[in-house]
Amino acid sequence: MMLEDTYLRAIKAIIANYGHAVQYVGGDPETGARPFAYTIGLHRSGGRDYELAVSGLGPAASAGVLDLLAEALSENDTPPSAGLQVRNLLELGLDLRLRLVSHPEELGVIRLVYGAAPTVWQALWPDLANRFPGDPAYDLADELQELL
Structure with a gap:
C-alpha cells in the first residue's frame, strides 16, 4: 500500500x-515561498460550492482561521465574493477579506480527492490597523502573505 493512498x-x-479537512503546506526557506493552507471538502457540504485558503500562518493558526471563516460564512448564509470583508472574526476585532485564488488547480490534495478543484477563496488577514495587502498604508511586508 502506498503512503499516498493511506x-x-x-x-x-x-x-x-x-x-472538511485542512491541508497545510509548509513554506520553503530556500525559495522564500510562504506556507499556506486550504480546506478540502467544504464544496461538498452545506450547499457550498467553494473551498477556502489562507497564506503566511502556521498550521494551528491556519486551521483556526479557516474553520472560523467557514463557520461564519455558513451561519450567516453568506456566499463568498471578491472583497467581502468578514468583520470581527479575528482577535482584537480584526477582519478577514476574501479574494479569488488565481490557480485553484495547484491545490493538489483537492484534485487527488475530487479530481478537480472548485472555486477557492483566499482569506487575507490585516495589519493591526485592519488594513489589507494593497490598501494604502498597509504596514506588513508583502512577502508575509503570498497571494495564491
Missing part, C-alpha cells in the same frame, strides 16, 4: 467526520 484515506475520513 494519506488520502485519512483525509477522506476527516472529511466524512467533520465536513
